Amino acid sequence: xxxxxxxxxxxxxxxxxxFFDGYRANPTYALEVVRTGAEAGAEVVVLCDTNGxxxxxxxxxxxxxxxxxxxxxGIHCHNDTGCxxxxxxxxxxxGAMHVQGTMNxxxxxxxxxxxxxxxxxxxxxxxxxxxxxxNLARATSISHAVAAITHVAPNARQPYVxxxxxxxxxxxxxxxxxxxxxxxxxxxxxxxxxxxxxxVSDMAGRANIQIKGDELGFDLSDRELAARITDVVxxxxxxxxxYESADASFELLIRDETDQLEKQFEVQKWRVLTSDTLGEEGxxxxxxxxxxxxxxxTRVGEGNGPINALDKALRxxxxxxYPAVDGFELTDYRVRILESAHGTDAITRVLIDTTDGERxxxxxxxxxxxxxxxxxxxxxxxxxxxxxx
Numbered sequence: 373x374x375x376x377x378x379x380x381x382x383x384x385x386x387x388x389x390x391f392f393d394g395y396r397a398n399p400t401y402a403l404e405v406v407r408t409g410a411e412a413g414a415e416v417v418v419l420c421d422t423n424g425x426x427x428x429x430x431x432x433x434x435x436x437x438x439x440x441x442x443x444x445x446g447i448h449c450h451n452d453t454g455c456x457x458x459x460x461x462x463x464x465x466x467g468a469m470h471v472q473g474t475m476n477x478x479x480x481x482x483x484x485x486x487x488x489x490x491x492x493x494x495x496x497x498x499x500x501x502x503x504x505x506x507n508l509a510r511a512t513s514i515s516h517a518v519a520a521i522t523h524v525a526p527n528a529r530q531p532y533v534x535x536x537x538x539x540x541x542x543x544x545x546x547x548x549x550x551x552x553x554x555x556x557x558x559x560x561x562x563x564x565x566x567x568x569x570x571x572v573s574d575m576a577g578r579a580n581i582q583i584k585g586d587e588l589g590f591d592l593s594d595r596e597l598a599a600r601i602t603d604v605v606x607x608x609x610x611x612x613x614x615y616e617s618a619d620a621s622f623e624l625l626i627r628d629e630t631d632q633l634e635k636q637f638e639v640q641k642w643r644v645l646t647s648d649t650l651g652e653e654g655x656x657x658x659x660x661x662x663x664x665x666x667x668x669x670t671r672v673g674e675g676n677g678p679i680n681a682l683d684k685a686l687r688x689x690x691x692x693x694y695p696a697v698d699g700f701e702l703t704d705y706r707v708r709i710l711e712s713a714h715g716t717d718a719i720t721r722v723l724i725d726t727t728d729g730e731r732x733x734x735x736x737x738x739x740x741x742x743x744x745x746x747x748x749x750x751x752x753x754x755x756x757x758x759x760x761x
Contacts, residue, residue: 378413385470386414387448390422395434403438410443416470417443421459424452424482428462435466446470449485451477456485457531461493475518476530488515488564492532496559505563512565525704532564541571541580541616572615572622578602588623590630601629611738612710612719618736620756621749627759636758637690638663639751644678644743656681664693679705679746686754696761697754699728707742724749728757 377384386409388394388402395402409417419438421431426449439445447463447470449456460471477486488511494500495508512533519526528535538561548555553568561568570584578598585592585601592598604625605615615622627633644658658681661670669692673684683702690697704725709718722737722745733756737748 374409374412374414384414385416385418385446387418387420387446389420391419392421392426392430392434393423395437399437403441406438406443407441410441415444416446418446418448418470418472419463419468420448421450422448424450424456426459427453427455428458431459431462432466435463435468439467444469446472448472450479450481451483451485452481454482456483457489457493460485460490464494464498476515476522476524476527478518478522478524486530488533489531492564496563509563509565532559533566535569535617537561538566539569539571572605581605584622585626588619588626590623590626592626597630601626604629612721613736613738614721614723615736618723618734620733621735621752624735624752624756634759636664636694636755639686640668642682642685642747644682646678658682658685660685660689662686662689664690667693678743679750682743682747682750686750690754690758694758694761696728696758700754700757701727701729702750702753703727703732705746707745710738720745722746722749724753726753726757728761731760733757733760 374384374386388405388409391402391405394405406417406419417438419435426434435445435447445463445468447460447468449459449463449472456473456477460473464471471485471487471490473485473487473490474483475487477483477489491502492508492511494502515530515533516526526535529537531537538557540556557568570580570587572580572584578595581598581602582592585598592601605622608625609615613621615625624633639660639662641661642659644656646656656675656678658673658675658678659670660673660682661668663669669689671685671688673681673686673688675681675684687697687700702724704723706723708721708723710721718740720739720742722742723734724737724746725732725734727733733753735749735752735756737745737750737752739745739748
């Protein structure tokens with residue numbers, strides 16, 4: 373088959389499916405297949421760990437044996453042992469010069485080797501110029517674009533490009549980062565288009581708050597101010613709030629504590645009603661009464677749930693004065709019950725992700741019921757979006 377294709381002028385890369393299992397069963401025959409493919413004209417013979425069962429030490433041994441034939445080798449790894457990237461690098465160390473993988477590691481079962489992680493490792497750790505630096509610097513944006521196209525949420529802990537890849541939480545870590553970023557970061561995040569993130573939580577010390585303030589554009593160098601905000605954060609975390617991923621809510625908190633919070637609108641009243649008729653799909657109706665620039669507006673919104681109805685009502689009430697709200701889109705909505713032992717009285721936390729097509733922001737709300745918590749997160753989402761517009 374390979375010879376027929378090469379005789380027709382085609383370039384052939386021969387993928388040897390189940391190669392490593394075949395090698396374990398009969399090393400001589402497996403290597404003969406590689407040799408035969410190469411002699412027939414294959415430019416690269418790709419060794420495939422089809423069931424993902426290999427480990428790095430075995431990988432290097434087997435690839436070295438195949439490389440002794442004198443053929444250009446490739447590697448194709450699955451992640452069933454959690455070693456797809458490590459196995460790929462082990463194969464490269466043993467002589468493989470062609471690497472197969474997928475963006476973000478998407479693939480059957482537990483996935484394939486992540487091409488982004490592999491490329492970053494080869495360029496930044498091995499020192500091999502596998503691509504132009506400006507292209508590697510697009511890794512994070514490309515990873516997110518693939519996530520959007522595939523409708524698979526980005527992995528926050530994905531190496532190099534994940535939201536948490538260069539995130540710091542503990543107070544001691546934050547203090548050290550201010551002295552030398554390399555103490556808790558293995559490389560410069562900007563090389564892959566990512567950013568350092570300082571997380572705000574009940575573990576945060578004053579240094580965390582000051583660095584996060586700098587990140588958001590606020591000068592919190594005053595020790596007393598930073599300490600006061602730190603105390604507020606710790607208390608609110610005890611109440612159920614979490615600012616680790618809710619930067620927009622944290623910015624509103626800073627603005628409030630520093631008397632910089634511009635109230636673009638004031639909600640005077642809101643309510644939501646939900647009805648369910650036997651044999652029909654239930655619907656919700658929300659009423660929102662807001663004051664904007666001294667004028668009071670009341671609007672009603674109908675939706676397929678209470679949050680959808682509240683969103684429509686608030687949007688309708690604001691869009692006359694703030695047409696930009698028509699471009700706000702809620703992209704994710706997450707609910708967590710914090711004190712399940714309390715049953716129906718449990719504290720509920722809601723996180724809402726919003727975008728205007730250019731920026732993306734997250735707000736948090738907490739309440740004794742999911743609607744109350746959702747309303748707070750929704751309200752703050754619109755408020756932050758209008759302040760930053």
